[in-house]
Amino acid sequence: MAYFIQQLLNGLTLGTIYALVAIGYTMVYGIIGMINFAHGEVYMIGAFIALIAFLGATVHFGFGLTGGLIAALVITALFTGLWGWSIERIAYRPLRGAPKLAPLISAIGMSIILQNFVQLSQGARVMTLPPLLQGGIEVMSDDSLTVNLSWLQMGIIGLTLVLMTGLTLIINRTAFGRAQRACAQDPKMAALLGIHVDRVISATFVIGAVLASVAGLMVTLYYGVIDFYIGFLAGMKAFTAAVLGGIGSLPGALLGGLSIGLIEALWSAYFSIEYKDVAVFSVLILVLLFRPTGILGRAEVEKI
Amino acid sequence: MSDWRTRGKTSLSAAVLAAILALPILGFQLSETGTGLTVLARLHTVAWVFVAVGLGSFALTSARAIKWPSIALPAQTSDRLGWALAIFALALPFLPFADRSLIDKATLILIYVMLGWGLNVVVGWAGLLDLGYAGFYAIGAYSYALLAQAFDISFWLCLPLAGLFSALFGLALGFPVLRLRGDYLAIVTMGFGEIIRIVLLNWQSLTGGPNGISNIARPTLFGLTFTARALDGGKTFAEALGIPYSANQRIFFLYFLILALALLTNFLALRLRRLPLGRAWEALREDEIACRSLGINPTNIKLSAFAIGAMCAGFAGSFFATRQGFITPESFSFIESAVIVAIVVLGGMGSQVGIVFAAIILVGLPEWFRDLQNYRMLAFGLTLLVVMIFKPSGLVSRRSPTIVLKDPA
Amino acid sequence: MTLLTVDNLGITFGGLVALDSLSFTVPKGQITAIIGPNGAGKTTLFNIITGFYQAQTGTITLHRDAGPLVLNGKPDYWIARHAGIARTFQTSRLFPRMTALENLLVAQHNRLMKASFFSLAGLAGLAGFKKAERDAIDKARFWLEQVGLTGSANVPVGSLAYGLQRRLEIARSMCADPALLCLDEPAAGLNPKESLELVDLLALIRSRFGATQLLVEHDMSVVMGLSDKVVVLEYGRKIAEGAPQQIRHDPAVIRAYLGEPPDEDIPVDIAQDLDKC
Known part of the structure; x- marks a missing residue:
């Protein structure tokens, strides 16, 4: 039982990280209907910038742990946000109105560029960071095992919930959120009503990138290892999470992310760690077969 | 500006x-x-x-x-260009500058041309975005390697078997998912591609895991081998012709082999396109609802495209395995699928000639920059991006009709 | 002779009743028009008959020489193929990048597919398939002539004028040799001259090919000029059924179109308009 609870907590932590990345996919898909293949790389770049900023702040500027983390969070959010903006500006905006597959290909191109750019500039080695935040609280224990909820896990889950709530409020309550939802439903009409659609799309990319960078920071702290290749698999799983939850839906992204995290953790714990990704994709396929628009996606009536 | x-x-x-x-x-x-x-x-x-x-x-x-002249090829020119390319490909090994490394590179390009032509049936004609095509490529390669190893049968028997096996896989995987639309289908096929790769990586006892399979049987021509010395009882190609042995013979043979396979793929694909089945593929891409209203069962049509595409990948995979002599799951990662989709899209979604040019640009050019190892993939990504921004509908975007009314007075 | 019986048909979309216990019959070889204000459920009815939606209650029966065929629960492509029900759409659904000839050949897919023995005979270029293909082209040419589009046979249909696309869609449906042709607002967006040509074409299809037609249309001149029978829907219910003459003076129909008549004056111009038809 204790083992199960521990895996549940680990899965939830992992799931919140996926959820943060999934938001970028789901919002971009919701508004321009494309899979932003480069989003996983944005997350990877966020992780690298966070690590560099953290080390720079602590080693060279003598920041303490808390100061370093805050510096890392702010710097990575700023720069990664700018990366997200630039990617949209360079690779996607020129292709608005182009055949449907063109932006997908340019996204794949962008993703390859970013991966190799980071590999060339930072090397192909795995970067290892010693665990910084240790300790936590004991949740329960039985004869064999003590279930631990670390401060870090609490921080990750807590910060994700705060960000998700904030974003939900922005989307549901602010003028920008209204514009965003309007563009997602009908960009042409939104433009006719005076909404600057390009600006809303840019902002959507920036939001997605900022959240992904936070996820990158978390993953750096949580696992302590990053390399230039982490974006691919995480991106794929986060996209899976977005589809699983119902693409275009914010609560769906959270639900999908948590499901993927839990499936991955529990499958690794009880079956085989090698096939955890197979489990994730199989669940995705099954869900799509029986509920093609995801768990929270609205079932569409085919318009004829 | x-x-x-x-x-x-x-x-x-x-x-x-x-x-x-x-x-x-x-x-x-x-x-x-x-x-x-x-x-x-x-x-x-x-x-x-x-x-x-x-x-x-x-x-x-x-x-x-600058106003660039657009290369809108009329259908006829495109046809002629196709023939010219085919003749050039046949003549290439006999040209004075054709050395071993050039033929090797041309062989690699032809593998991708063949894969592109196979995937074109699925993506370009039937309009189904398949991001897991490398999975079928892998299945072809592994079925060839395993069949050849386990039963010691020749390349020429394994080749159709591997293609058949890939096609069956295509049917089995395609059947449940082909009713999904657009991007959902893309993500599911991508998932399939990854699942296949992960299984190959972890099913140690069958596939050798990350080490893959080595010592895969080399192809023969009418039983003649392309080795320096013949195996017991056999003959080498050089002996049969009474010429001195050279390692080039195998390189050239492989080149002609893939050229023949690719041309056969092209021939069959183009012929299928002009049949009712091919027209139904394209009709499905244009408007699925209209197809259904005309009594066309979309699942069957999609499955046929999927299976034929998978079969071509299976053939190409067998060739890949026999050319390399060893295979590992690493050769069939997502990036392979992405490269092949990129070739089809860059070629102009449906144009056979366009695919040849796209394969030369995307596979050939980076090969020439092999020395700059690390920058190769960066250049590949940049090429994708730049070409898409400049020519979003691909190199040859003109569609030629499958049938023409002769005297439309 | 009845070709199609619709009995007690009902469907709701998330609480909204789109069709409510609707019953009527479609006589064979005639043109039956379905009219009614926007949102009356006309297109929904079409979508159910052609299998794109599934009804929640009721049955639809096709009366063939071989015996009755219940269409409920059958998928759309099955209905098109085995019941021989063809349809057009409110906004034309041609295959835009394919030529007119190709569009008309796709409509003959199942026959050609069989003739090509699932492409094998076609790949081998066998004579049987060649012959079937020639026949299919002849049929396509015939229908191109009927709609006056022979000259555009080799043109991608996406580049044709709107009115021509609508005619071509009808030709494409006819290439499938339908027992029942369902036309969803074929005159929408046509100018008066094109409307007249459409009336001629549909009348020809009835007289020369004996095809039964089910017609949803707002243009009353088309409806009154063509149909042998009219069914009027309002809010998913049938409010009238009968010959055009009867329908024109039916108080329920007038109310549906003009609203509850105030005691004072009916808007004269509209009443006259309806009368003229």
Whole structure:
């Protein structure tokens, strides 16, 4: 039982990280209907910038742990946000109105560029960071095992919930959120009503990138290892999470992310760690077969 | 964007933006010291980025300002170009400059041309976005390797079997998912591609895991081998012709083999396109609801495209395995699927000739920059991006009708 | 002779009743028009008959020489193929990048597919398939002539004028040799001259090919000029059924179109308009 609870907590932590990345996919898909293949790389770049900023702040500027983390969070959010903006500006905006597959290909191109750019500039080695935040609280224990909820896990889950709530409020309550939802439903009409659609799309990319960078920071702290290749698999799983939850839906992204995290953790714990990704994709396929628009996606009536 | 000042301004802002973007990732480097990680500054690189992007952006905006003649090939020219390319490919090994490395590169390009033609049936004609095509390629390669090893049967028997096996896989995987639309289908096929790769990686007892399979049987021509010495009882190609042995013979043989396979693929695909089945593929791409209203069962049509595409990948996979002599799951990662989709889209979604050019650009060009190992993939990504921005509908986007009314008075 | 019986048909979309216990019959070889205000459920009815939606209650029966065939629960492509029900759409759904000839050949897919023995005979270029293909082309040419589009046979249909696309869609449906042709607002967006040509074409299809037609249309001149029978829907219910003459003076129909008549004056111009038809 204790083992199960521990895996549940680990899965939830992992799931919140996926959820943060999934938001970028789901919002971009919701508004321009494309899979932003480069989003996983944005997350990877966020992780690298966070690590560099953290080390720079602590080693060279003598920041303490808390100061370093805050510096890392702010710097990575700023720069990664700018990366997200630039990617949209360079690779996607020129292709608005182009055949449907063109932006997908340019996204794949962008993703390859970013991966190799980071590999060339930072090397192909795995970067290892010693665990910084240790300790936590004991949740329960039985004869064999003590279930631990670390401060870090609490921080990750807590910060994700705060960000998700904030974003939900922005989307549901602010003028920008209204514009965003309007563009997602009908960009042409939104433009006719005076909404600057390009600006809303840019902002959507920036939001997605900022959240992904936070996820990158978390993953750096949580696992302590990053390399230039982490974006691919995480991106794929986060996209899976977005589809699983119902693409275009914010609560769906959270639900999908948590499901993927839990499936991955529990499958690794009880079956085989090698096939955890197979489990994730199989669940995705099954869900799509029986509920093609995801768990929270609205079932569409085919318009004829 | 035509005058110098605006172009200069655009380039300057691009340079500033690039410098800011590069600052954290390029301007600082993570480095391992005895005690742990630290960062080192190397800010001069940011200055280089500033200059390079500034100049590059100026060149690009200038290039965009020029009115490029569009290469809209009329259907007939496109046909003729196809024939010219085929004849050139046949003659290539006999040209004076054709050395071993050139033929090797041409063989590699032809593998991708064949894969592109196979995937074109699925993506270009039937309009089904398949991002897991490398999975079928892998199944072809592994079925060939395993069949050849386990039963010691020849390449010529294994080849159709491997194709058949891939097609069956295509049917089995396609059946449940083909009713999904557009991007959902893309993600599911991508998932399938990854599942196949992970299984190959972990099913140690069958596939050899990450080490893959080595010593795969080489192909023979009418039982003649392309080795220096014949195996017991057999004959080598050189012996049979009474010429001295040269390692080039095998290289050239492989080239002609893939050329024949590719041309056969092309021939069958083009012929199928002109049959009711092919027209139904394209009709399905254009409007699935209209197809259903005309009594066409969309699942069957999609499955046929999927299976035929998978079969071509199976053939190409067998060839890949016999050419390399060894295979590992690494050769069938997502990036392979992405390259093949990129070839189809860049070629113009449905144009056979366009695919040849796309394969030369995307596979051939980076091969020539092999020496710059590390920059190869970066260049590949940049090519994808730049070509898509300049020609979003592909190189040859004109569609030629499958049938023509002779005297439409 | 009845070709199609619709009995007690009902469907709701998330609480909204789109069709409510609707019953009527479609006589064979005639043109039956379905009219009614926007949102009356006309297109929904079409979508159910052609299998794109599934009804929640009721049955639809096709009376063939071979015996009755219940269409409920059958998928759309099955209905098109085995019941021989063809349809057009409110906004034309041609295959835009394919030529007119290709569009008309796709409509003959199942026959050609069989003739090509699932492409094998076609790949081998056997004579049987060649012959079937020639026949299919002849049929396509015939229908191109009927709609006056022979000259555009080799043109991608996406580049044709709107009115021509609508005619071509009807030709494409006819290439499938339908027992029942369902036309969803074929005159929408046509100018008066094109409307007249459409009336001629549909009348020809009835007289020369004996095809039964089910017609949803707002243009009353088309409806009154063509149909042998009219069924009027309002809010998913049938409010009238009968010959055009009867329908024109039916108080329920007038109310549906003009609203509850106030005691004072009916808007004269509209009443006259309806009368003129």
